[in-house]
Structure formats: structure tokens, C-alpha cells
Amino acid sequence: MSVSELHKFIFEGEPVRGMLVRLTESWQQVLARRAQGGTAYAPPVRALLGEMAAAGVLMQANIKFNGALVLQMHGNGPVRLAVAEVQPNLAFRVTANVVGPVADEARLEAMLNVDGKGRCAITLDPVDRLPGQQPYQGVVSLHDDRRQPLQELGDVLEHYMLQSEQLDTRLLLAADDRIATGLLIQRLPLAGEGNLGGAGPRDEDEIGRNEAYNRIAHLAATLTREEMLELDADTILRRLFWQERLLRFEPLVDAAGPHFACSCSRERVAGMLRSLGREEVDGIVAEQGRVEIACEFCGAQYHFDPVDVGGLFKPGRDQPPGSQALN
Numbered sequence: 001m002s003v004s005e006l007h008k009f010i011f012e013g014e015p016v017r018g019m020l021v022r023l024t025e026s027w028q029q030v031l032a033r034r035a036q037g038g039t040a041y042a043p044p045v046r047a048l049l050g051e052m053a054a055a056g057v058l059m060q061a062n063i064k065f066n067g068a069l070v071l072q073m074h075g076n077g078p079v080r081l082a083v084a085e086v087q088p089n090l091a092f093r094v095t096a097n098v099v100g101p102v103a104d105e106a107r108l109e110a111m112l113n114v115d116g117k118g119r120c121a122i123t124l125d126p127v128d129r130l131p132g133q134q135p136y137q138g139v140v141s142l143h144d145d146r147r148q149p150l151q152e153l154g155d156v157l158e159h160y161m162l163q164s165e166q167l168d169t170r171l172l173l174a175a176d177d178r179i180a181t182g183l184l185i186q187r188l189p190l191a192g193e194g195n196l197g198g199a200g201p202r203d204e205d206e207i208g209r210n211e212a213y214n215r216i217a218h219l220a221a222t223l224t225r226e227e228m229l230e231l232d233a234d235t236i237l238r239r240l241f242w243q244e245r246l247l248r249f250e251p252l253v254d255a256a257g258p259h260f261a262c263s264c265s266r267e268r269v270a271g272m273l274r275s276l277g278r279e280e281v282d283g284i285v286a287e288q289g290r291v292e293i294a295c296e297f298c299g300a301q302y303h304f305d306p307v308d309v310g311g312l313f314k315p316g317r318d319q320p321p322g323s324q325a326l327n
């Protein structure tokens with residue numbers, strides 16, 4: 001089984017960079033866990049989550065930011081919510097809330113945008129977020145500028161990046177049950193290029209005009225979904241850019257590369273139960289004998305018997321002394 005990998009590259013002398021991600025064994029692991037739990041997603045939902053995972057890794061690797069990058073698709077079709085979360089170390093996890101049957105040929109509109117109100121939220125949640133501080137969030141609709149519904153996640157995210165970063169971006173995504181993969185080509189921002197007087201030409205003025213970017217993005221767009229799913233990274237990059245001066249960095253693999261990992265823990269589940277309140281949790285124990293919670297991302301099971309539950313609500317836990325008196 002091939003290993004998941006992230007390839008970064010630049011085009012010598014041109015203001016263009018690129019990345020290619022291939023999630024293989026890590027992606028298969030995600031699907032296998034879900035299937036073992038007896039709740040496998042429909043094929044179009046699997047493909048969407050795979051594309052979201054690949055896109056999330058590319059976007060996380062593209063920014064300098066110490067925190068989680070979370071992609072969320074909200075909609076009102078059979079898929080209510082799809083989530084991909086990627087940590088700065090490229091650990092990713094995904095989940096979806098599916099409430100109805102999803103047809104085999106369903107795409108974004110049929111899954112998430114039947115009422116035209118589907119949207120995609122991109123959240124950057126800093127590790128060192130202060131209490132009360134809101135994470136940064138950007139939201140885009142699932143429509144193009146002429147209000148036509150978009151069917152490809154890549155198109156939605158290109159739109160987001162143009163809006164949020166003012167940078168031309170080409171993002172191609174594909175996923176099946178073996179691999180989730182993505183290719184990102186982006187124009188680099190103009191940073192004081194050849195000008196001594198501080199602020200240079202605004203990036204907005206460059207949008208769509210940079211000749212090298214346009215040529216390279218056009219080459220990238222010739223890559224088919226089938227090629228993305230079938231060909232290895234070397235073959236893809238050679239085939240697309242053999243006439244370009246491509247400089248490749250050492251690929252990120254194994255622990256340094258994209259990998260599946262879930263951040264759930266018994267402590268976090270306990271914290272969630274505490275926030276529900278004693279009455280609510282005692283009610284569940286009275287009804288079911290104990291509390292059983294499965295992680296929606298990785299399927300891990302957490303059990304709390306009546307003794308565990310009693311321990312959760314021992315006086316003094318998670319409560320500074322005297323705080324009662326202040327209320």
C-alpha cells in the first residue's frame with residue numbers, strides 16, 4: 001500500500017507555486033473505520049469527504065498558522081453537514097451528517113444545495129485562542145457569480161481563495177475509495193517586486209493577468225479526474241509541466257506528511273458530559289444503565305457507567321473554589 005504524501009513545488013523565476021497531495025492508506029483507514037462501525041457513507045458522500053480532506057491538507061499546508069483548519073459544508077439536502085479538519089501537523093479527520101438517501105450520481109447541488117442555500121465555511125481556529133476569542137471564519141455560497149449552482153468543491157474553494165486572499169488559485173480534486181487527491185496551483189502575491197516606494201502594485205490588479213500563472217493553471221486544468229486517481233505524483237507532474245522549470249521540494253510523508261488522526265479523548269467526552277449537566281446525564285443513566293458515546297470522526301466508543309458518571313460530577317471539579325457564591 002502506498003504511503004500518503006504531500007509534494008510542494010515552485011516554478012523557477014515565475015510567481016507561481018503548487019502542491020499535490022495524495023491520501024492513500026490514511027484515507028482507506030478512514031473509510032474502513034466507518035464501514036466497521038456499520039455506517040458506511042454513500043459513494044458520493046465518500047468522494048466529497050475525500051476531496052474535502054485533500055483540499056483541507058492543501059489549504060493547511062499553504063498557510064502559516066498554528067491551529068486547526070476546518071472545512072464545513074452546510075446544506076439542506078440529504079447531506080446536512082460535511083466536515084474535514086486538518087491540524088498544523090497535517091493530521092486530518094472527516095465526518096458527515098447524512099439524513100436521507102444519496103443517489104449514486106449526486107453532486108454538490110443534489111447533496112447539499114437543493115434549496116440554493118448551501119454554503120461552505122472555512123474556519124481557522126488558533127491553538128492559543130483566548131477564552132471568548134472567536135476563531136476566524138470565511139463563508140462562501142455554492143454558486144458562481146451568475147448564481148449558477150457549483151457542482152465541484154474545487155470551484156467553491158477557488159472562489160473562496162480569490163475572495164479571501166485575492167490570489168488566483170486553481171484547485172483540482174478527486175477521490176474514490178483508494179485515494180483522495182488534490183492539485184493546487186497558486187499565483188504568489190507580489191511582495192515589493194522591483195519597487196522601492198513601499199506598497200507595490202496591488203494584487204487585485206494582477207488577478208487573472210499574470211501570464212505565467214495563466215499558462216501553468218491552464219496546463220493543470222488539463223489533468224483529468226481519471227489521471228488524478230490513477231497516476232503517481234512523478235508521472236502527473238512530468239506530464240503536466242515537462243516544459244516548465246519545476247523545482248520540487250522533498251515530499252512530506254509519514255509523520256511529517258498527511259495522516260489520519262483523531263483528537264478525541266475520554267477527557268474531552270467527560271468535559272462534554274459535564275457541560276450537559278448532572279440532571280441530563282443522570283437521566284441517560286436511568287434510562288440506559290450507562291452512557292455510551294461514539295466519536296463521530298473515528299468511531300471510538302466511550303462508556304461511562306454510573307460510578308464513572310458520579311465521578312464526573314464530584315463537587316469542586318472544574319470549578320474554582322467559591323465560584324458558586326459569586327453566582
Ligand SMILES: [Zn+2]
Pocket residue numbers: 262263264295296297298299300
Ligand atoms: Zn475520534
